[in-house]
Amino acid sequence: GQSLEQPSEVTAVEGAIVQINCTYQTSGFYGLSWYQQHDGGAPTFLSYNALDGLEETGRFSSFLSRSDSYGYLLLQELQMKDSASYFCAVLRNFNKFYFGSGTKLNVKP
Amino acid sequence: DAGITQSPRHKVTETGTPVTLRCHQTENHRYMYWYRQDPGHGLRLIHYSYGVKDTDKGEVSDGYSVSRSKTEDFLLTLESATSSQTSVYFCAITRTGSINEQFFGPGTRLTVL
Numbered sequence A: 001g002q003s004l005e006q007p008s009e010v011t012a013v014e015g016a017i018v019q020i021n022c023t024y025q026t027s028g029f030y031g032l033s034w035y036q037q038h039d040g041g042a043p044t045f046l047s048y049n050a051l052d053g054l055e056e057t058g059r060f061s062s063f064l065s066r067s068d069s070y071g072y073l074l075l076q077e078l079q080m081k082d083s084a085s086y087f088c089a090v091l092r093n094f095n096k097f098y099f100g101s102g103t104k105l106n107v108k109p
Numbered sequence B: 001d002a003g004i005t006q007s008p009r010h011k012v013t014e015t016g017t018p019v020t021l022r023c024h025q026t027e028n029h030r031y032m033y034w035y036r037q038d039p040g041h042g043l044r045l046i047h048y049s050y051g052v053k054d055t056d057k058g059e060v061s062d063g064y065s066v067s068r069s070k071t072e073d074f075l076l077t078l079e080s081a082t083s084s085q086t087s088v089y090f091c092a093i094t095r096t097g098s099i100n101e102q103f104f105g106p107g108t109r110l111t112v113l
Helices: none
Strands: A003-005 A009-013 A018-025 A029-037 A044-049 A053-057 A060-065 A070-075 A084-092 A096-099 A103-108 B004-007 B010-013 B019-025 B031-038 B042-051 B054-057 B064-070 B073-078 B087-095 B098-104 B108-112
Touching (some): A029 B098, A044 A070, B010 B019, B019 B108, B031 B073, B073 B087
Antiparallel strands (some): B031 B042, B031 B087, B042 B054
């Protein structure tokens, strides 16, 4: 089987930096993805890490350590519109994706 | 936007009735997926398809069946709906050559009374 652990909820202030961690246990691991979902909406892709290290896309960065089965999503210069749920997901063999239960980010003024 | 539509968008049905949800894509991608999303559980894979008539089970496939007779359509059927299948159902695709990124449809909210 597989498991992904991420915090259920995080609160931060507008303009701050927040890190959302994800630890995973799985076989056939290919990479780790992050998705954002606003209330009532569909998940949208943010980033993907197949190799160890940091990937940066604008205000968002994602990190992966394959040896530690660990990754995180870093959001900088938080804005109110970043209030959403964030999901980590592992890509396994046979093109299967498995999602964590999500982290609800509350951004306060 | 990957040209994914789902129908119906909302449905209320009674326990024991059959229900079919449709996912349609306009870009002829090979891989299609069905997920359900419930509070506290994130997205859980029900079934997926890697081509016409080629499907496989996900982590929560009991009580669900799928069919894919055309590249553009992936159908999810609840043979006899139960209240535990009340959920939001999302269809997703991965684009050929970009398998690490999933694109999701708008979702179907299903309520089983």
